[in-house]
Amino acid sequence: MSDIKKYDVAVLGAGPGGYPAAIRAAQKGAKVALIETAEVGGTCLNRGCIPSKALIANGELYRQIQKSNEFGIFVEKVSFKYEAMAKRKDEIVSQMRKNVEGLVQSNKITLLSGYGRLISPQEIKIQGKDAQTIFAENIILATGSEPREIQAFPFDQKQILDSTSLLNRTELPKSIIIVGAGVIGCEFASLYNSLGVQVTLLELLPRILPMEAEEISLALTQSFTKRGIQIKTNVNVQSLQTSKNGVEANIGESVKAEIALVAVGRSLNTKDIGLEKAGIVPEKNGIIKVNERMETEVPGIFAVGDIASKWWLAHVATHQGIIAAENATGGNERMHYNAIPSVIFTDPEIGTVGMTLAQAKEMGYSPIVGSYPFQALGKAQASKHTEGFAQVIVDKPTGQILGAQIFGYEATTLIAEMAVAIANELTMESIAETIHAHPTYAELWMESAFVALGTPLHLPPRKRLG
DSSP states (O other), X not given: OTTSEEEEEEEEOOSTTHHHHHHHHHHTTOOEEEEESSOTTHHHHHHSHHHHHHHHHHHHHHHHHHTGGGGTXXXXXXXXXXXXXXXXXHHHHHHHHHHXXXXXXXXXXXXXXXXXXXXXXXXXXEESTTOEEEEEEEEEEOOOEEEOOOTTSOOOSSSEEOHHHHHTOSSOOSEEEEEOOSHHHHHHHHHHHHTTOEEEEEOSSSSSSTTSOHHHHHHHHHHHHHTTOEEEOSOOOOEEEEETTEEEEEXXXXXXXXXXXXXXXXXXXXXXXXXXHHTOOOOTTSOOOOOTTSBOSSTTEEEOGGGGOSOOOHHXXXXXXXXXXXXXXXXXXXXXXXXXXXXXXXXXXXXXXEOOHHHHHHTTOOEEEEEEEGGGOHHHHHHTOOOEEEEEEEETTTOBEEEEEEEXXXXXXXXXXXXXXXXXTOBHHHHHTSOOOSSOTTHHHHHHHHHHTTOOSSSOOOOOBO
């Protein structure tokens, strides 16, 4: 034991849950080790959120330029080079990774490169560049997840790809089959469509984005269909066959494309990290059970991110990491999930928080809905972003805001106001009585509040929805 380096807190995994946990623990005065087998920043920064959003920004700009004549701006022979787009994406990721590494160093955190496994409740054995065994009074597990591979159509990463290998491509295909119409599938469908790729979206369930409110799913379906994306729901992909001519999906009929993306969930990185050595027994799906403090059944061991939550979102992992770090350094913080914003970077964008109308009814509330369309906003008309709507779900007896959904331009940013409102248990009157600047997209929430209260300002009078 005398030769083993000792730390107050060791964090296994340097993704969006791990490195914030390490930083917060260091801010609390702890001696911290951060262990990572690949790149600092994890999947989100290197193989997910950031590179995909960089490409999506390219697609959005390209579409705007194509519509420039609607603004009286005439551009001839618009074209793009996808290889240059991919290079820009890589440069952004590289710079952001360096920034995170700088943050880790400036907080005097020891960064250890290698694969870490628990060998006891307070020891981690590291194999790789910084091979060693360390001791920690408290351990935070943040090992994340990877794309799930389906046995019926295994990845070859050339014609049948996961999201990681698709992001690594430097050439656009002429056509693509996307298996799975969840968040990842729909974001890639939107991106590739904006760049002129023929997209076919296949979904086992009755609708795309099956976890979102029905109104959101329907709105995106209509938008995608209008843009030429082929959507097939209620279909079972029995196989994917590759040949020199491309990929063929068997769904009872044949669907062909140049390549295929399989986006049907993720696998948790919990199988080979030594949980049994520490006395932790995960659930059958691999999830590690934690309490409100993000602590496992073993005192002093915490788990955050995908491996410990139904919310597989980077910002949730970050907040969980902060909560875990606070508690690992003597605090007593609790994790709350009533106001988790979910954002989807399709075109138009999607933002949701709290309950849907159906969920509110299931929970026994008496909900009403206030909804307002983008096309009724002066700012939307001026900028020609008129597609979409915002809606709030309100408890009728108390006026408390239970949930909100928005489909339209800048929805991923606009949802923040409702997250604050729900987290602080605000009422619809709180939003209606708050002066919102004009002309802005944020007026959607004020106008939706007026509708929910039965006093619509810029819509004809009508009965409350419920």
